[in-house]
Each structure stands twice: as C-alpha cells, then as structure tokens.
Amino acid sequence: MDISTTYMGLHLKSPLIAGSSGMTRSLTTIKEFEKSGVGAVVLKSLFEEQISYEVKQAYDEAAGDSYPEALDYIRSYSKDKSLGEYLQLIQDAKKSCAIPIIASVNCNTNSEWTAFASKIEAAGADALELNMFILPSDPDKEGTHNEELYFKIFNDVKKQVKIPIAIKISPYFSSLARFATKLSWGGPAALVMFNRFFSPDFDIDNFKVIPSSVLSKPEELHDSLRWVAMLSDRIYCDIAASTGVHDGSGIIKQLLAGAKAVQATSVFYGKGTGYAATMLKELEEWMKKHNFNCIEDFRGKMSYKKSDNPAALERVQFMKYFAGIE
Secondary structure, eight states: OBOOEEETTEEESSSEEEOSSGGGGOHHHHHHHHHHTOSEEEOOOEEHHHHHHHHHHHHHHHGGGOOHHHHHHHHHHHHHHHHHHHHHHHHHHHHHOSSOEEEEEEESSOSGGGGHHHHHHHTTOSEEEEEEOOOOOOTTSOHHHHHHHHHHHHHHHHTTOOSOEEEEEOSOOTTHHHHHHHHHHTOOSEEEEOOOOOOEEEETTTTEEEEOOOSOOGGGHHHHHHHHHHHTTTSSSEEEEOSSOOSHHHHHHHHHHTOSEEEEOHHHHHHOTTHHHHHHHHHHHHHHHTTOOBGGGTTTTTSTTTOSOTHHHHOOSSHHHHHTOO
C-alpha cells in the first residue's frame, strides 16, 4: 500500500505526524519517531509567554545592582538563549532525519517576537506551525477584535518567511466555518484542527488552580472529525486533524473526512514512539481490505460534499438518538 501523502507542499511518507509535545523536544525521540514511520514531526512549541517570563525573571534578578546597559544585555541574552536552544534542535534534527521538521510557536500577540520566524527558517525548518488561541475573556472586546488578531499575527509572520505556515486553531468561534474560510484566503498552507488547551481544575483543600486532564482521550476525536469533514471541501488550504487520534482507525476516519495529515501526541505518552508503526499497519491493513492502493483513493470520501447524508454532520441534538428516529 502507498500511504504517502502531501501536506503543505511537503512529501510525507505517511499521513501520521508526531504532534508538538514534550516528546518532540528531544533529538533521540524525534529519530525514534522517524524510525517508526511518521511522516513528519512538529517540534515542541516555543512559547511566547515562556520567553517573556524568562526574560523578565532574569531582568528582575539583576535589576537591583546593574547598570541600564547591563540590564539591556541581560534582556537580550535571555531572549537569545531561549531561541538559540530551539534553533539548535532544528539544526540537529535536520542533520539527523530525512522527514520534514516542522517548527512550532505558541503565540497570542503580534509583538516583535514574530521576527524569530526568520531565524527558525534559517535554521532549516521545513515549515512553521503557529499555535494560536486568544481567550475571549474580555467582556469589553468584540469577537471580531480577537479574530483580527489571528490575521495580524499570521500576516506579520508571513512577511518574515517563505517556508509554508500552518495555523493551529480552536473550535471556539461564533462562526467557525466562516472564520476558517476567511483565514484560508490569506495564504496559510494548512489549518490544524484543533489545538488542546490547559484546562483548569480546583484543589479544594489547598485552594489552588491545578491542571485537569492533560492528555486527550479517543472519544475526543469527534470534536475535530465533524469540522474536518465539513470544511475540507470548502477551505483553500490543507487540513491536518489533531486531538483524539489514538489508533489506526482514528487516522482512517480523519482521512475519510478529508484531512491531508493527522497529528497524534497523547497516545505516544502511554504506548511509546514505536506505537506509530502499529497505527500505520492498521491503516495499511484497512486499505488492503477495501482495495485502496493509495491515500487519494479514499481521502475525503466521507466529507460534507461527498457524504450520502451530509445533514448527519450538522445534527447536534440528541433527539434522533434517544427517540430512535431514522
């Protein structure tokens, strides 16, 4: 079976991508992923907040007894150090691996850090994934204000690089279909649906905010499956599906919905990098069973426009299930 595909103009030996996580910040693990058959790796995100925090921490520690010139140096050094380590990982991965290496930046403003993108490109990254989410928590701001910031960030980065750019978004928009379509007009090579957030919980004895479940579950696949199926025929760029992919059937479903590639992360924490080979074997066996020779023979077969019952993708109520209505 030919399980190769193209994503963002890049040739991938398989549609499975190791998504951005703590596992993809290690060169050893990246090479393990390549050996297990993944088509590409998205490096651990470079967090805008992380860089800003490290710079501020170093600045505050030195502020008491340093000259202004020294403080400027410390600020610049801290920022360059964080970025330098990331650039070195890109360079090392490109020297050691043949699969595409996709850098990732987690961002929520359009500040000067967007200039980092050109350095990421110079380090050899094959593409860049912008992981964006602006929490709509300010009651004084219209929804359009937050949406405009997505366009602003993307356009600022686009000016810096020539490598393809993917935008990783959330499903939390008042009109997701319209927003995704407009976003695709601007020239991203792909949209990644969807990013996964820090979800807060309460420690009721110590009165602290703590993380809830960090890893995804297989049942979360349906959050993105619906939207990949509904938008893959409508937007003007590739789609990569993300969240809830834990086995070969998850890959198959997202490809049937129209995804060009499928990202997985959480499953590898529990089953290791080698499990990617098992997932891809399941894909190949399913293709053989249904006489598909390559991905394009069935990709998008169950998308909105090609579905025998597209209304089923838009049904959001439980009435049909509980009433037994066909």
